[in-house]
Amino acid sequence: MRKVFQAELQQIGEELIQMSQLVAQAMARAYEAFENVDTELAQEVIAEDARIDFLQTQLDERAIDVLALQGPVASDLRMIVGSLRMSASLERMGDLARHVAQLARLRFPQQVVPAKLAPVFAEMAELDIRIAVLLGELLETRELDIARQIIKLNEQIDALHASVFKMVASPDWTETAPTTADVTLTSRYLERFGDHGVSVARKVNYLVTGEWDPDAAGF
Amino acid sequence: MRKVFQAELQQIGEELIQMSQLVAQAMARAYEAFENVDTELAQEVIAEDARIDFLQTQLDERAIDVLALQGPVASDLRMIVGSLRMSASLERMGDLARHVAQLARLRFPQQVVPAKLAPVFAEMAELDIRIAVLLGELLETRELDIARQIIKLNEQIDALHASVFKMVASPDWTETAPTTADVTLTSRYLERFGDHGVSVARKVNYLVTGEWDPDAAGF
Numbered sequence: 239m240r241k242v243f244q245a246e247l248q249q250i251g252e253e254l255i256q257m258s259q260l261v262a263q264a265m266a267r268a269y270e271a272f273e274n275v276d277t278e279l280a281q282e283v284i285a286e287d288a289r290i291d292f293l294q295t296q297l298d299e300r301a302i303d304v305l306a307l308q309g310p311v312a313s314d315l316r317m318i319v320g321s322l323r324m325s326a327s328l329e330r331m332g333d334l335a336r337h338v339a340q341l342a343r344l345r346f347p348q349q350v351v352p353a354k355l356a357p358v359f360a361e362m363a364e365l366d367i368r369i370a371v372l373l374g375e376l377l378e379t380r381e382l383d384i385a386r387q388i389i390k391l392n393e394q395i396d397a398l399h400a401s402v403f404k405m406v407a408s409p410d411w412t413e414t415a416p417t418t419a420d421v422t423l424t425s426r427y428l429e430r431f432g433d434h435g436v437s438v439a440r441k442v443n444y445l446v447t448g449e450w451d452p453d454a455a456g457f
Numbered sequence: 458m459r460k461v462f463q464a465e466l467q468q469i470g471e472e473l474i475q476m477s478q479l480v481a482q483a484m485a486r487a488y489e490a491f492e493n494v495d496t497e498l499a500q501e502v503i504a505e506d507a508r509i510d511f512l513q514t515q516l517d518e519r520a521i522d523v524l525a526l527q528g529p530v531a532s533d534l535r536m537i538v539g540s541l542r543m544s545a546s547l548e549r550m551g552d553l554a555r556h557v558a559q560l561a562r563l564r565f566p567q568q569v570v571p572a573k574l575a576p577v578f579a580e581m582a583e584l585d586i587r588i589a590v591l592l593g594e595l596l597e598t599r600e601l602d603i604a605r606q607i608i609k610l611n612e613q614i615d616a617l618h619a620s621v622f623k624m625v626a627s628p629d630w631t632e633t634a635p636t637t638a639d640v641t642l643t644s645r646y647l648e649r650f651g652d653h654g655v656s657v658a659r660k661v662n663y664l665v666t667g668e669w670d671p672d673a674a675g676f
Contacts, residue, residue: 302538309528319521322541407635416626418637426645 262370264335269363283339290332369435481589483554488582502558509551588654614651
């Protein structure tokens with residue numbers, strides 16, 4: 239019984255890692271489609287989001303089965319409930335990558351954002367991808383320093399997000415209203431992706447140390 | 458033991474109802490602050506979001522205790538896991554009401570959105586509030602027709618959200634870029650609030666019928 243249980247926990251852990259890898263890939267490809275005005279690639283990202291959703295459903299069903307059949311308590315129970323939360327955040331990150339791809343498809347054959355903003359969004363997307371890749375490593379190794387790195391990367395995203403709004407508010411801004419709306423939404427999607435990454439990182443930290451904040455754990 | 462268990466389940470159900478009521482109130486007050494440029498009221502909404510967050514934590518801790526101590530199976534187990542998901546959606550609805558209040562505070566003493574858009578946003582907010590109120594009734598009565606009403610109301614919100622983007626893209630649009638960005642975000646917040654309401658409604662429907670879609674359940 240215990241052996242089956244450990245195998246199930248292991249499987250849930252592996253599915254979380256797999257989700258984070260798919261999510262990293264989704265954002266990498268979504269941003270590539272966005273940057274290169276590649277509507278076929280955008281379409282692929284949109285279609286493949288169903289795989290992430292499917293993985294979430296599978297993981298959640300497994301977690302519920304483990305709860306029903308093994309009646310875990312204490313840290314095992316918290317780990318399983320935590321996995322349900324983490325899978326929800328990862329699924330949402332997949333949705334946000336899909337939203338970026340959808341904007342690329344919607345504006346094809348035009349760029350979604352003006353060329354002068356491309357570097358800022360490229361940097362935000364790069365940080366998002368790094369966060370998703372690091373989540374996989376954090377889930378695998380439980381090295382809590384990775385959680386802290388993720389939080390730092392997300393602070394950089396927040397600063398870039400704020401800088402986008404400053405540009406929009408500056409007198410030099412001469413873009414059309416629909417472009418301004420697209421810029422606002424893109425920035426918001428990229429910013430939320432990082433926030434969900436931080437939620438997952440804090441959850442891992444909590445499961446390992448009992449603290450939400452890696453810096454409260456005496457690093 | 459069974460009696461304690463039923464009392465705990467009841468308590469979780471009541472906390473979900475209470476959360477939905479607080480969320481309805483938060484959106485009603487946030488929109489009032491937004492419409493009337495009332496920075497004090499906005500500040501109250503922002504401060505009171507902590508109560509919703511606290512209720513979520515309390516509910517989640519209770520759910521985990523029930524899982525640990527009572528080892529529920531079958532429909533009871535699904536109900537508890539479902540409650541964790543519903544509390545997460547309700548908490549997020551509270552955040553979105555807070556975001557609306559934060560925009561009102563940020564732009565004080567100006568209106569966030571131009572006067573000609575006020576009716577559209579008032580309607581979206583009104584639909585959001587009705588959805589949150591109906592969620593309380595759905596959670597209380599489990600009358601599945603309410604889930605279907607919620608889905609219909611959310612379709613109206615989606616149509617209004619699309620109409621906002623049409624206005625922004627029309628040649629008559631003469632607003633500044635920061636206003637365009639604020640309009641985009643406000644519309645997105647009001648639209649997401651409804652989506653989360655639908656998630657909760659579908660979850661209740663699923664727990665009662667085993668189907669996600671109320672229309673699949675043979676109504």
